[in-house]
Amino acid sequence: MEADGLGAGERPRERAEPREGERRPLLVEEADRSGDPCLGIARREGGGGRVLPLGRHRALEPLERDAVEHLCAPVRPPRRPCEGRELRLRRAAGERGRRLEGRDEDRPAGCKLRVQERLRAHRRGRVRPHSLGGPPGLAGLGVPPGPGEREAEVEPDEGAPRMRARKPVELRDRSAGPAGERGADAGSEAPVAREQPPSRRAVAAAVEPLRPAQPLRLRIGPQAELVEEERRRPRAEADGLPGRVRVAAPDEHRRGYRGSRGRGREHGDDEHDACSRAHGRDDTVAILSIPMTGYRELLRRVRAEIEEIDAQSARELLEGPDHPPLLVDVRRRDEWDEGHIPGAVHIPRGSLESRIEKAQPDREQPIVVYCSAGERSAFAARTLGELGYEDVSSLDGGFTDWKRNGFPTQVDRALDPQRRTRYGRHLLIPEVGEEGQLRLLDSKVLLIGAGGLGSPAALYLAAAGVGRLGIVDADVVDESNLQRQVLHATADLGTPKVDSARAALEALNPDVDVVGFRERLTSENVDRILGEGWDVIVDGADNFPTRYLVNDASVWHDIPVIHGSIYRFEGQTTVFKPGSGPCYRCLFPQPPPPELAPSCAEGGVLGVLPGVIGSLQANEALKLLLGIGEPLVGRLLLFDALAGELNEVAIRRDPDCPVCGEHPTITEYVDYVEFCAGVHA
Amino acid sequence: MSVVRIPPTLRDDTRGEREVIADGETVRDLLDDLTARFPSLEGKLEFANVYVGGEDVRTRDGYETTVSAGDTVILLPAMAGGS
Numbered sequence: 001m002e003a004d005g006l007g008a009g010e011r012p013r014e015r016a017e018p019r020e021g022e023r024r025p026l027l028v029e030e031a032d033r034s035g036d037p038c039l040g041i042a043r044r045e046g047g048g049g050r051v052l053p054l055g056r057h058r059a060l061e062p063l064e065r066d067a068v069e070h071l072c073a074p075v076r077p078p079r080r081p082c083e084g085r086e087l088r089l090r091r092a093a094g095e096r097g098r099r100l101e102g103r104d105e106d107r108p109a110g111c112k113l114r115v116q117e118r119l120r121a122h123r124r125g126r127v128r129p130h131s132l133g134g135p136p137g138l139a140g141l142g143v144p145p146g147p148g149e150r151e152a153e154v155e156p157d158e159g160a161p162r163m164r165a166r167k168p169v170e171l172r173d174r175s176a177g178p179a180g181e182r183g184a185d186a187g188s189e190a191p192v193a194r195e196q197p198p199s200r201r202a203v204a205a206a207v208e209p210l211r212p213a214q215p216l217r218l219r220i221g222p223q224a225e226l227v228e229e230e231r232r233r234p235r236a237e238a239d240g241l242p243g244r245v246r247v248a249a250p251d252e253h254r255r256g257y258r259g260s261r262g263r264g265r266e267h268g269d270d271e272h273d274a275c276s277r278a279h280g281r282d283d284t285v286a287i288l289s290i291p292m293t294g295y296r297e298l299l300r301r302v303r304a305e306i307e308e309i310d311a312q313s314a315r316e317l318l319e320g321p322d323h324p325p326l327l328v329d330v331r332r333r334d335e336w337d338e339g340h341i342p343g344a345v346h347i348p349r350g351s352l353e354s355r356i357e358k359a360q361p362d363r364e365q366p367i368v369v370y371c372s373a374g375e376r377s378a379f380a381a382r383t384l385g386e387l388g389y390e391d392v393s394s395l396d397g398g399f400t401d402w403k404r405n406g407f408p409t410q411v412d413r414a415l416d417p418q419r420r421t422r423y424g425r426h427l428l429i430p431e432v433g434e435e436g437q438l439r440l441l442d443s444k445v446l447l448i449g450a451g452g453l454g455s456p457a458a459l460y461l462a463a464a465g466v467g468r469l470g471i472v473d474a475d476v477v478d479e480s481n482l483q484r485q486v487l488h489a490t491a492d493l494g495t496p497k498v499d500s501a502r503a504a505l506e507a508l509n510p511d512v513d514v515v516g517f518r519e520r521l522t523s524e525n526v527d528r529i530l531g532e533g534w535d536v537i538v539d540g541a542d543n544f545p546t547r548y549l550v551n552d553a554s555v556w557h558d559i560p561v562i563h564g565s566i567y568r569f570e571g572q573t574t575v576f577k578p579g580s581g582p583c584y585r586c587l588f589p590q591p592p593p594p595e596l597a598p599s600c601a602e603g604g605v606l607g608v609l610p611g612v613i614g615s616l617q618a619n620e621a622l623k624l625l626l627g628i629g630e631p632l633v634g635r636l637l638l639f640d641a642l643a644g645e646l647n648e649v650a651i652r653r654d655p656d657c658p659v660c661g662e663h664p665t666i667t668e669y670v671d672y673v674e675f676c677a678g679v680h681a
Numbered sequence: 682m683s684v685v686r687i688p689p690t691l692r693d694d695t696r697g698e699r700e701v702i703a704d705g706e707t708v709r710d711l712l713d714d715l716t717a718r719f720p721s722l723e724g725k726l727e728f729a730n731v732y733v734g735g736e737d738v739r740t741r742d743g744y745e746t747t748v749s750a751g752d753t754v755i756l757l758p759a760m761a762g763g764s
Binding site: 543 | 689690691699725728729730732736737739740757759760762763
C-alpha cells in the first residue's frame with residue numbers, strides 16, 4: 001500500500017484488512033512529516049492503495065476515534081483466525097449475503113439499545129449523524145438538529161469519478177449562500193469553515209455512502225469544524241489543513257456490511273452493522289473536530305455542551321412540587337462526609353458510570369450533579385449524557401456556592417475506618433450498606449433466655465453490630481447446657497448466664513453494649529424490662545408461662561417478637577408483629593397440658609437444632625431492624641432436622657384473640673403459671 | 682387417603698411414626714380414624730392445630746374442613762422448648 005500525499009515514506013500499518021477483492025475504505029496509521037502518527041483513510045483498489053490522512057490521531061479522543069473506525073471500517077477482521085473448512089463456510093455465508101430487510105428481527109434488542117446509546121453519545125460529542133431513520137427496527141433514531149447546529153448541503157461533482165481520494169468532494173455550506181439553490185455556482189456558496197483557530201489542530205472527517213448524484217447533507221454542530229478542501233489544491237499544501245472530507249460510494253458500506261456477516265461476528269459488530277447500515281440508507285455524515293486542548297479549554301468545551309443550573313434554581317427544583325430531580329454528589333467520600341446537600345445520593349466521580357443506573361434506571365428522569373465548585377460535575381454531566389441520560393444538569397458553583405447562599409446542608413454520621421473494615425461485608429450489600437449498618441449499631445434487641453436459641457441469636461446479632469443486646473436469664477451455666485448453648489464455655493460453669501454471655505459477646509464485638517437481667521421474666525418486672533425501648537424481642541424461653549407473658553407484654557408494648565421453639569429434631573420460628581400479624585395467642589390460644597408439651601430438659605434436643613432455629617431468629621431480627629426482605633409475619637416455618645425439610649404453614653390473626661383481637665378480654669397481666677397449669681386441671 | 686404428619690410429642694402414640702396414612706373426607710373423620718388405630722391419641726389431638734394444605738383449619742371449616750386425597754395434614758401442638 002502506498003501512502004498518499006502526506007506519507008513520509010513509512011509504510012502505513014493497516015488497521016483493518018479487507019477481504020480480497022473487496023472495495024471499502026480502510027483505516028490506516030501512518031506517520032506525518034514530523035513523525036507523529038496519523039490516522040488516515042485508505043482505499044484499496046486492485047492491489048494499490050490510496051491514503052487520505054485524517055490528521056494526527058493522537059488528538060483523537062476515544063469516542064471520536066471509535067467513530068472514525070466505525071465509519072471507516074464496517075468490516076473488522078475476525079478476532080480469531082479461522083482456517084480451513086470453517087473459513088470456507090464463513091466465506092460462503094458472507095458471500096451469500098443477506099437482504100437488508102428483516103435483519104433487525106435477528107438482532108437482539110440489546111444491540112439496538114447499544115446503537116441508540118452510541119448515537120446519543122455521538123450527539124453529545126461532536127459526531128453528528130444527520131438522519132438515521134429508515135431501516136426497520138432502527139426507526140426513531142433520527143437526530144434532530146441541536147441548538148447551534150446548522151445544516152449544509154453539498155453536492156458531489158457528478159462528473160467526477162466517485163471514491164477517488166485524490167478528488168475529494170468539495171463541501172460548501174449552502175445555508176450561507178443563496179437559499180434553496182441546488183448545485184449553485186461555487187462562487188455563491190460560502191465555504192463551511194475555512195479558518196481554523198491557530199490553537200487547534202483539528203481533524204474533520206466525513207465518511208459518507210452517497211447515492212450517485214445525490215446531494216450530500218451535512219449537519220455541522222457548534223463544535224464541529226468542517227474543512228473544505230480545494231479540488232486542485234496540491235496535497236503538500238493541504239498538509240497544514242486541519243482535515244479532509246471523504247465521500248464513500250453507496251455500495252461500499254453495503255458490501256462491507258454483508259462481509260461482516262460472513263465473519264465471526266462478535267460483540268460490537270452489530271454496532272458496526274447498524275451504523276454502516278443506517279448510513280447506507282441515508283446520506284449521512286459525521287464530522288469530527290478534535291482540537292488539542294488543555295484542561296481549561298476542555299472544561300470550557302464541556303461546559304458549553306452541558307446544561308448548568310445555579311444554586312437558587314436548583315433549590316427551587318428540588319423543593320418544587322413537581323417530580324424533583326435526582327441529586328447526585330460526585331465528590332470524594334471525605335468531602336461528602338464533611339457535609340452535603342440533603343437528599344443527595346453520593347456516587348463518587350470514579351464510580352459514576354457503574355453505579356448511576358442503579359440509582360436512576362430511568363434515563364428520562366432529571367438529574368442534577370454537583371461537586372465542590374462545578375467542574376467535576378460538568379464532566380460528570382457529560383458522562384451521564386453519554387450514558388443516555390436526557391435531562392442532566394450540573395450545579396454551577398457546586399456545593400461551595402450552595403453553602404454561600406445559606407442553603408441547607410447535612411452532615412451524616414459516618415462509620416469510622418475501623419468499623420468500615422469490621423462491617424465491610426455488610427457495607428457491600430446494597431440492602432444494608434452504611435446506612436443499614438448505622439441503623440444496626442443504633443438498634444436494641446432483647447433476648448429472652450441465653451440458652452439454646454438465645455446463644456446463636458445473640459452471637460450473630462452481636463457480630464452483626466446490633467448496638468445493644470439485653471439478655472434476660474436467671475440461670476447459671478450448667479454442664480448439660482454446653483452441648484448446644486454456644487455462648488457459654490466450660491470455664492463458665494456455675495457463672496450466671498448473663499455474665500458469661502456478656503463476656504462472650506463483648507469479646508466478640510466491643511461495639512455491643514450487653515445489658516444483663518439476671519432474673520426470671522415475671523408480670524412484676526416485665527414492664528420495667530420491656531420499657532427500655534427495645535426494637536425487637538427474640539423469644540428463646542423454655543416454658544409456656546414465659547412465652548404467654550412475653551406475648552401479652554409485647555402486644556401492649558408494641559414490640560415485635562421473633563418466636564422460636566425446639567424439641568428433639570424439630571423446630572419452629574415465626575414473627576409476631578403487633579398490629580400487622582397474629583400473636584402467639586392467635587396461634588395457640590391455650591397451652592397444651594404439661595404431659596403433652598415436654599421441655600428439652602425432659603425430651604432432649606439435638607445440639608445443632610437450636611443453632612439452626614436461633615440463627616433463623618437472628619436473621620428475622622436483622623430483617624426487621626433493617627426493614628428489608630419478607631419477615632415471617634403470618635408464616636410459621638417448620639424445620640425437621642431428620643427429614644432435612646423446611647415447611648411453612650400460614651397463621652392468621654384471630655379477630656377474637658383475647659389479647660390482640662378486636663375486643664380484647666385480657667388487658668392486664670395474669671398469673672401465667674396458673675394459666676398454663678390450671679386450664680387443664 | 683391422606684398423609685398426616687405426627688408431631689414429635691405425639692410420636693410415642695404412633696409407634697414412632699412421623700407420617701401416618703389416614704382415611705376420611707373431613708378433618709374430623711381423619712382424626713377419628715387415627716384415634717381408632719392409635720387409641721392412646723384419645724384426648725390429645727384437640728390440643729394440636731391442624732393444617733390442611735398449609736392452611737389452619739380454624740380459618741376454614743374447622744374439623745368439618747374437607748380433605749382431598751393427597752392433601753398433607755399437619756398436626757401441630759405448641760412447643761415451649763427454647764433452651
